[in-house]
Amino acid sequence: SEFAIKTKGEVESVEAFGDLVVAFRDGRPTWLRDVARIEDGMEDERTYAALSGKRGVSLDVRRQSGENTVEVAKEVRRIVEVLRASAPGGVKLVIARDVAHFVESSVNDVTSDMIIGGLLAVLITFLFLLNPRTTLIVAVAIPTSIVSTFFALYVADFTLNMLTMMALSVSIGLLVDDAIVVVESIHRYVQEGETPLRAASLGVKRVGSAVLAGMLAIVGVFVPIAFMDGLVGQFFFQYGLTVSFAVAVSFLVSMTLTPVLSTVLLRKDPEKRPFARPLLVFHHWMEEKYTALLGATLRHRWVAIVGLFIAIAGGGFFASLVPMEFMPLTDRSEFTARIELPLGTGISETKRVAARLASDIKQLDVVEEVFLTVGAGVQNKVNEAEFYVALTPKQTRERGQFEIMDEVRQLIQNRAPEVKAYSLSEIPWVSGGTAAAAQIEFLIQGQDLAYLGSVAEDLADRMRASPAFADVSTSYDPGKPELQIHIDREKAADLGVSVDRLAGTVRALIGGVVIATYEEGGERFDVRVRLEEHQRDDLAKLGLLQIISATGDLIDLDNVATIEVGMAPVEIDRMDRSRSISISANNSRSYTLGQATTVLDGLVAEINLADGYSSRTEGAAKLMAETAVSIISAFGMALIVIYMIMASQFNSFAQPAIIMLCAPLAFIGAFMAIYLEGAGLSMFAQIGLIVLMGLVMKNGILLVEYANQFREDGMDAVSAIMQAAPLRLRPILMTALSTVFGMLPVALSVSDGAEWRRPMGILVIGGLMSSTFLTLLIVPVVYTLAADLGHSIRSGKDKLRIRFQSNNPNPAE
Incomplete structure (x- = not known):
């Protein structure tokens, strides 16, 4: 037979450790229980977590890259419910x-904004068309286009997130624009006596090219947005393509479904009902007044040109008053805070101070929960505490x-004088972030750490004295207190004490070392050995530590070394292989990030860095600058794309330039609106400017395209524009106002995340209102001037040709 041989020498209980023999003296064993106290205890406390004063264990769950936040959260909630059912008593x-x-x-x-905006857009359509049938045809375009856009999003593997939903809310007014233009054109032919089928054919033919040009102009704006560089490009990729999908689908609907429904539903209107007559009278009065105003403007065209330059200058003036910012401050009903106590502060003191602050914060009437953690960072710094504050x-x-948050800052200053530095931050909008996230990160780089520290502290003091900054702190710390043991190598050599053994003994007795593991209940636990706490809690006792020499004698530490308290750097940061110190800060509530960055640049200019040292801005301030560059690039690309589209559409180099005048006409209203709102030019507002450029082009396209059709019938430029503009007045106002009222819920929203959407809505509304009014006057003026200029150039060429031919007669004659 064969048998396995196993030696069973591992202890099977904590008490059995006392029976271990650690030495023999004079033939007698020395048991572990004779020289040590054996305890089944806990590791040294290095972290702490509490929710509203109740201690607990915290678990942070983060989604993997590419996963959906909401889906992950739903799954975590489901699992938590399952675990609750099996949790032991007293555990929540x-x-x-x-x-x-x-x-x-x-x-x-x-x-909700989309639904309200859609209803308002349909209401505007009805107030202009005064016909339930035409209004129904236009209204059908909204759900049809949105459902079709959802299919496009599914094919593109997009999710229904805040950006795609925001894109759809922006598109609500656009979804009815094409249908409005088409159905208004068809309705006009029906009223003139054409059959619905022929009216649909003539109506689409009349405005089809203009609708196509308008759609391509908007797509030409949004596609460059989708492919911008950097973070902003990744952020707006789905946004730009979603709007492009929606607009393209709405064009297809207006060219297919809208004419079909018109042939079925449209009939020549009988006498208008009594409620519609006042509106009809108002429409006729508006067209008459506009015709008269347009005639007066065309008779004084240079006055209008002066007005054009005044409008452009006004837009530049208000633009100079609007400060730059990266993201608008967003009330998410939650924020984070971080406090830092002096280096060397133990976890007990940090817990005491942090718990006091957490209790004070919880007593604020608007605070629901305070989640406190100590030593929870990557480096487990026990002198730092983080708070997550949930508000009503x-x-x-x-x-x-x-x-x-300002109240909490004041509370920290008054209630926690022990705190060395603190910072408060809104929850970052990119991947959650941490409590240490700051809007401004300023780096100073070089080789001499002491010089870097002095410059950083000088700049930090200047920033603290400025009202533009809050929560100013630096990564530089002159040092952490430590005990330094200086070995006398000659004495140590004489007594047979090696440096390695001395260091190992001190580490084991003071810090403790794991010497083995122990299994109980299927789990293994570390076995740590070190001195009793009362033998290592006094600096004077450290010299009494004994080290075993090479001969086996016990040598006091005082005999071979001196012990003193010194300072050592906590950490040395490097960036691009150079030593660096960072200064972190947030912009104060009364300053935007752009304004605070400008102030910082001025403070930096006052500090002359020595040769070999450099500085740069990181964090959100750097992202803001990069975003501005990306936006300018996208803006320029959009201009080129729009010009190319319209040049091919109109077969002209001049007329696209006339239509593109609508863009600067929008800027005065846009910047005035954002200035009066008191908002900054955030990333969303900058995207809104590009969006606005595509929207306002549609008005100019409708005017120029219709005027060209009359010129093809033999009219001169002035007569053509005088004929086209009043006829296009109603569809232009309908499309503009439907977009304005479609954006109105976005501009007036006070719901969660409204701070991101509202600047874009306000900017688009202001720009559309100014552009629509000025386009109806300025574009006809420039159109006729361009025609006159073209006529003059052609006449001049003819005269030169005739003169050349008269001076050079044909020799054959």
Whole structure:
């Protein structure tokens, strides 16, 4: 027979450790229980977590890259419910923080904005057409286009997130624009006595090319947005393509479904009902007044040109008053805070200070929960504590989140004088972030750490004295207190004590070392050995530590070394292989990020860095600058694309330039609106400017295209534009106002995430209103001037040709 041989020498209980023999003296064994106290205890506390004063264990769940935040959150909630059912008594599972709530709420609010905007757009259409049938045809375009766009999003593997939903909310007014133009043209022919079928054919033929040019102009604007470089390009990729999908689908609907429905539903209107007569009278009065105003403008064209330059100058003036910012401050009803106590502060003191602050914060009437962690960072710094503060919904409180954050800053200053540095931040909009996230990160680089530190502290002091900054701190710390053991090598050599053994003994007795592992209940636990706490809690006792020499004698540490307290650098940061110190700060509530960055540039200019040292801006401030460059590139690309599209559409180099005058006419209204709102030119507002450029082109296209058709019938430029402009007045106003009212819920929204959407809505509304009014006057003026100029050039060429022919008669004659 064969047998396996196993030696069973591992202890099977904590008490059995005492029976281990550690030495023999005079033939007698020395048991471990004779020289040590054996304890089944806990590791040294290095982290701490509490939710609203109740201690617990925290678990941070992060989604993998590319995964959907809401889907991950739903799955986590489901698992938590399952675990709750099996949790032992006295244990509660609480979701302290869920970023998906804000996403879900924002998407729901955007959906509500879309529905309200769509209803308002349909109402505007009815007030102009005064016909339920035509209004129904236009209204059908909205759900048809949106459902078709959803299919396009599915094919492109896009999700229904805040950006795609925001794109759809922006598109609501655009979805009816093409249908409005087509159905108005068909309706006009029906009223003139044509059959619905022929009216549909003639109506589409009359405006089809203009609708196509308008759609291509908008797509030409949004496609460059989708393919911008950097973070902003990744951020707006789905946004730009979603709008492009929606506009392309709405064009197809207007060219197919709208004419078909018109042949079925449209009939020549009988006498208008009594409620419609006042509106009809108003329409006729508006067209008459516009015709008279347009005639007066065309008789004084140079006055209008002066007005054009005044409008452009006004747009530039208001643009100079609008400050730059990266992202608007967003009230998410939650924020984070971080405090830092002096280096060397133990976890017990940090817990005491942090718990006091957490209790004070929780007592604020607008605070729902305070989640506190100590030592939770990557480096487990026990002198730092982080707070996650959940507020009541913003719709239920009178004070904004950032006003409450200022209150918490003041509370930290008054209630925690021990705190060395602190910072408060809104929850970052990119991947959640951490409590340490700051809007401004300024780096100073060089080789001499002491010089870098002095410059950083000087700049930080200047920033603290400026009202533009809050939560100013630096990564530089002169050092952490430490015990330094200086070995006398001659004495150590004489007594047979090696440096390695001395260091190992001190490490084991003071810090403790893991010497083995122990299994119990199927789990393994570390076995750590070190001195009792009362033998290592006094610096004077350290010299009594004994080290075993090479001969086996015990040598006091004092005999071979001296012990003193010194300072050592906590960490040395490097960037691009150079030593660096960072200064972190947030812009104060009264300054935008762009304004704060400008102030910082001025402060940096006052500090003359020595040769070999450099500085640069990182963080959101750097992203803001990069975004501005990307936006300018996209703006220029959009201009080129729009010009090429219209040049091919109109077979002219001059007429696209006339239509593109609509863009600067929009800027005065856009910048005036954003200035009066008191908002900054954020990334969303900058995208809104590009969006606006595509929207306002449609008005000019409708005017020029219709005037060209009359010129093909033999009219001169002035007569053609005088005939076309009043006829296009109603569809231009309908499309502009449907877009304005479609954006109105976005501009007036106060729901979750509204701070991101509102600047874009306000800017687009202001720009459309100014552009629509000025386009109806300025474009006809420039159109006729261009025609006169072209006529003069052709006449001049004819005269030169005749003169050349008279001076050079044909020799054959």
